[in-house]
Amino acid sequence: MPIIFGKAPGKIILFGEHAVVYGQPAIAIPVNRVNATAKIFPDLNIASGGIQIRALDINLDCHLTDLEKDHPLRKAVDLTLKRILLKQTPAFTIQIESEIPVAAGMGSSAAVAIAMIRALSAFLGAPLPADEISSLAYEVEKCHHGNPSGIDNSVIAYQRPVFFIRGKPIRFLDIKKPTHWIIADSGEKTPTRETVSAVSVLHASNTQYYDSIFEQMGAITQEAQWALSKGDVISLGGLMNENQRLLELLDVSNPHLESLIQAARSAGAAGAKLSGGGRGGNMIALVQPDNINVVEKALQNAGAQQTITTILAEGRLP
Numbered sequence: 001m002p003i004i005f006g007k008a009p010g011k012i013i014l015f016g017e018h019a020v021v022y023g024q025p026a027i028a029i030p031v032n033r034v035n036a037t038a039k040i041f042p043d044l045n046i047a048s049g050g051i052q053i054r055a056l057d058i059n060l061d062c063h064l065t066d067l068e069k070d071h072p073l074r075k076a077v078d079l080t081l082k083r084i085l086l087k088q089t090p091a092f093t094i095q096i097e098s099e100i101p102v103a104a105g106m107g108s109s110a111a112v113a114i115a116m117i118r119a120l121s122a123f124l125g126a127p128l129p130a131d132e133i134s135s136l137a138y139e140v141e142k143c144h145h146g147n148p149s150g151i152d153n154s155v156i157a158y159q160r161p162v163f164f165i166r167g168k169p170i171r172f173l174d175i176k177k178p179t180h181w182i183i184a185d186s187g188e189k190t191p192t193r194e195t196v197s198a199v200s201v202l203h204a205s206n207t208q209y210y211d212s213i214f215e216q217m218g219a220i221t222q223e224a225q226w227a228l229s230k231g232d233v234i235s236l237g238g239l240m241n242e243n244q245r246l247l248e249l250l251d252v253s254n255p256h257l258e259s260l261i262q263a264a265r266s267a268g269a270a271g272a273k274l275s276g277g278g279r280g281g282n283m284i285a286l287v288q289p290d291n292i293n294v295v296e297k298a299l300q301n302a303g304a305q306q307t308i309t310t311i312l313a314e315g316r317l318p
């Protein structure tokens with residue numbers, strides 16, 4: 001039996017993080033430069049039905065049932081097996097690798113779950129469609145942070161830029177003109193669970209005020225979808241800067257992210273903001289194509305641990 005691969009890209013949120021948890025729209029795009037991969041191979045050394053799980057990046061190599069029931073890796077396997085319902089499963093090893101920075105706003109947890117579900121459903125002879133993969137991955141995401149909006153699993157499962165509103169059918173963005181983005185990692189790791197929970201405490205303390213911030217973010221995201229489809233860099237840059245100002249009011253930014261954002265703007269980026277949960281992780285800058293190298297250098301000089309440049313073009317990313 002050949003080795004079966006499942007692969008899933010990273011993602012980045014362009015507009016609307018946090019507000020999306022409260023029903024406002026957000027825009028996210030897949031980032032195909034970094035991927036999570038799951039490999040499955042039958043293992044004759046394991047008793048029938050046994051499953052070995054290996055993720056050497058996090059020093060994990062054990063039997064599936066040695067993991068807690070709500071461990072995300074176990075959950076991804078259990079949910080897929082439950083969905084496919086075979087009378088008997090062959091013994092196998094599932095091996096996970098990921099190039100996606102962890103706890104950095106690039107969707108590493110959703111990508112790992114999706115790579116696993118893709119590989120496992122293919123291995124069992126019943127490859128699942130994107131909507132089902134996305135739903136299963138959403139259940140896994142709940143193990144990571146209690147109240148995920150569902151944007152990560154959606155953009156990664158469909159591998160297309162999405163305009164996402166929680167609980168509504170997904171809309172895909174129609175991109176007519178390319179835009180150029182630089183993603184820079186601050187190197188600080190803050191789990192999304194922490195910032196989502198901090199924002200929920202703020203929201204509960206003054207619901208009206210924070211709802212109005214979320215609404216302003218929602219309005220920015222609505223405008224951004226049109227600017228994005230036309231490739232209107234000047235408008236998009238202004239909208240990003242405004243979105244960043246509102247994220248600062250939610251207290252999810254931090255000095256390191258802000259120094260990267262400032263460095264990008266000073267080097268000529270049209271706009272820059274943090275991306276994802278915040279208080280660390282990644283920021284993104286929108287740049288003109290002739291300015292990519294200058295902004296990338298400025299971000300590195302300001303302490304970015306890693307930069308990834310990417311193009312959003314006709315709904316696809318290279």
Ligand code: PMV
Pocket residue numbers: 013016017018019020021104105106107147148149150151152192196275276277278
């Ligand atoms: O940190 P990330 O990239 O997983 O993004 C989280 C985005 C939030 O809006 C903060 C949470 C969510 O579930 O949408």
